[in-house]
Amino acid sequence: MGGVSEGVQHAILEETNFVQGEFPFRYLGVSLNEGRLNKEMFADLLNKMQKALHHWANYKVSYAGKISLINTVIFGLEQFWCSTLLIPKGVLKLVTKFCRNFLWGTVEGQRKLIMKSWSSCCKPHIEGGFNIKEILAWNKCILCKWIWAIETHADSSWVIWNHTYNIKQGGKVQLSLIYEQLRDHDRKISWEKTVWNRVALPKHSVLVVLAMQHKLATIDKLNYRGLHMVNRCILCKADNESHQHLFFKCQFATSIWNRLLKWMKLRGRTDSLKRELHWLAGRRRRRHWKAQWISSCLTALAYSIWEERNSRIFRDVEHNEDYIVRRVQYLVSIRLLYAYHSSYEDEILDSINS
Known part of the structure; x- marks a missing residue:
């Protein structure tokens, strides 16, 4: 209570049987303070x-x-x-x-x-x-929801008062548009829908994004940060490990990708992850399940290559090409059938089994 003497405050509390509170206190789950x-x-x-x-x-x-x-x-x-x-x-x-x-x-x-x-x-x-x-x-x-409440005449005394004395014109507020105006923006990429699609697993998409931006902890990057490790690709043992080498100049990775391309009845054109994604981005404009078949194979392979690399380094467990090819084929097939089971199930089964 403000603006009155302590005597008046005590009289009010005795008359109303109220208890005088102190800051801070919680109201509707929010902690309130006087400062x-x-x-x-x-x-x-x-x-x-x-x-x-x-x-x-x-x-x-x-x-x-x-x-x-x-x-x-x-x-x-x-x-x-x-x-x-x-x-x-x-x-x-x-x-x-x-x-x-x-x-x-x-x-x-x-x-x-x-x-x-x-x-x-x-x-x-x-x-x-x-x-x-x-x-x-x-x-x-x-917080702009309060603006929306004002604009839509929400049933609140505060809103009614604002409409009566302050608001002269109506309008609409969309939080998504406001957020786009407030956040920081960056250059757009062309392969976003190729990586983030309904067939690819999210963990595969995250790894491909990191690989495209050269953010994975490859040996060359670790050496650059001062760890001084022997730089040799654990998969092919023929060259230094880097993002460009792993995806896909490594003989081990290249051989697997060519086998997957053959499975999808495509001609081998392995060069680099960046070029493969840009190539797939052009094919994906067809908006067909086959485009997502190819895209999900690429993301699943990139994840499998990185997983195999870590398995050999940290667990000393090694898998051959056949194992990785079968695993990628199985995973992609299951995801395709789950995503398109109601529309193209027979066509998908014919393609992946032929």
């Missing part, structure tokens, strides 16, 4: 995020799985706060730090190879990112 917003007000939010991320960090989750968790659970936790308050930048930086460390497996006090900057991860797929929302831009964007 400016600070980190202490968001302690509950930060603790819930840390607890959830620490729990998931104990499991072996792919990058695609971690991105999905960040986009759903983590942003779901902060959605209510973002839609209610303009969160201080210090809190948003902590949230970004938690999510970045979780994605790349960074532990406090230990150095970890960060494959891709967080700002780049927050770009949409068409710009080479992982479609994670920029939290600062999204916080400002989602």
Whole structure:
């Protein structure tokens, strides 16, 4: 109570049987304070995020799985706060730090190879990112729901008052358009729909994006960072390991890709991952299941090559070409039938079995 003496305050409390509260207190789940917003007000939010991320960090989750968790659970936790308050930048930086460390497996006090900057991860797929929302831009964007409430005459005394005294003209607000205006933009890529399609597994798509941007921890990049490792391709043992060599100048990878092209009744044209994707981007304009068949084969092979490389280095387990070819064929066939079972099932079965 303000503007009255303590005696009047006591008289009001005795007459109404109310209890005088103190700041800070919680209202509808939001912590309110008499001063400016600070980190202490968001302690509950930060603790819930840390607890959830620490729990998931104990499991072996792919990058695609971690991105999905960040986009759903983590942003779901902060959605209510973002839609209610303009969160201080210090809190948003902590949230970004938690999510970045979780994605790349960074532990406090230990150095970890960060494959891709967080700002780049927050770009949409068409710009080479992982479609994670920029939290600062999204916080400002989602607060515009109050503008939408004003414009649509929501049943609220505050909205009615604004329409009566402040609002002169009507209009519509689309949060997606506002977010596009607020976020940072980057150059668009031509192979986005080739990598991110309904057949390819998300974890395959994430790895291909990292490979296209030369963000994987190949030996040449590790040596550049000062680790001083013997640079030799573990797959073909004929050349130094690099992104260009693994995808697809390596004899091991090239042989597998040519066999998959033959399976899809295409002529072998292996050169590099970049050229293959640009070639497939042109074919994909046909918007047919065969275009996605080829695209998903390429992404699955790239993932399998990287997985085989890691298996030989870290687990000393080696698989031959036949095993990888059969695995890619099986996985892609299952995904194709699942995606197009109602329309092209017979045609797909004839193609993959011939």
